[in-house]
Amino acid sequence: MGRPREFDMEAALTKAMRLFWRKGYEGTSLSDLTDAMGITRPSLYAAFGNKEELFFKVLDRYDRETSAFIQGALNAPNARAMAEGLIFGACAFHSDKRNPAGCLMVHGALVGSDESLAVRRETSLRRSELKGRITQRLKQARTKHELPQGADPAALAGFLVAVLRGLAVEAASGARPVDLKRIAAVAMAAWPE
């Protein structure tokens, strides 16, 4: 019951995501958001809570956006294929011209004023969760002898995410697809065996 919502929440969320992705959490104002989403301020607050809650919903939306290539990489048949899937998948992701430059999870809220602490902690948490999932995958890879006995899953996972962050920063700085692929190719030379 009640008056039906006149806008598409998912479409509005996508608009918000692209804006946060481009300008970051604090660089995006409510006026920016309502303009892009095509709704009024009260509608935004009624539908999404407030700016912070909207950003959290956007993070979920972003996770759905990126889960395809990340989940695909984690399901790769062996450790090297997983590493390649992650790194070259990130290259393709950052080379897709339909996407804003860089990675929302990296520069969406990396630093900022004290008011945005909760937002920074959330993105930081999600970044470390990705590292954790990669670490777990590499641990089981070692038991399956997909990795040399001396290889350190945590160290390799740390390196992988560091390269992903580096690719994201370079992409946000306007790196071309070929630049990203070159970085990826050199990085893969570090992979054991």
Add this chain to the structure above:
Amino acid sequence: MGRPREFDMEAALTKAMRLFWRKGYEGTSLSDLTDAMGITRPSLYAAFGNKEELFFKVLDRYDRETSAFIQGALNAPNARAMAEGLIFGACAFHSDKRNPAGCLMVHGALVGSDESLAVRRETSLRRSELKGRITQRLKQARTKHELPQGADPAALAGFLVAVLRGLAVEAASGARPVDLKRIAAVAMAAWPE
């Protein structure tokens, strides 16, 4: 002539640098700055121009801060020593508890509102300048046969700065010194020869 300045410009600039370093350009307000620098708003504007000019002067100050280990690395006797100097130098830099977390040149102004475009372009420019210097160093390294003939100086330089950016993001996320060093060690495994 005229009334003498009552504060130490260099000390005030250092305070400003540490604040921008921690909160980023747009995350740092003028009130934050004047509070930390211990001066009033008109004094700040008389001495440094405006927020944007102050940030540019802070970037110069930051370059002086980081030039030690970077210049040292670029002057290393061979290409591998340069790479190690850069990567492990960055680890040490980010592990120094006297420094704010992360890298001002990376997260000081990576994204933001349209008003800060000039600031983002400047940090982006300085980042690419570093890559250029590394590339030049690697080109002369190849002529001196410090690198295999097949090695690509531009690709290696791109990889190096990507790892530096990755280390910066991880450091900004609270990575411990040992985490950074592990990333560095794996990265160096990608180095040719």
Add this chain to the structure above:
DNA sequence: CCCATTGTGTATCAATCGGTATATAAGACT
């Protein structure tokens, strides 16, 4: 039809943003 419920639009809130006008204070120079 009438009412309860919920979304929308206007107009506005206090707080903060970067930036200054104005007056005064403190030194150097003649």
Add this chain to the structure above:
DNA sequence: AGTCTTATATACCGATTGATACACAATGGG
């Protein structure tokens, strides 16, 4: 001393920040 120049301090500017009060519109249930 008197004057010129520059720094400091107070108080303020218009604009924008995130967030709402209020009135009204649109639906479903009785």
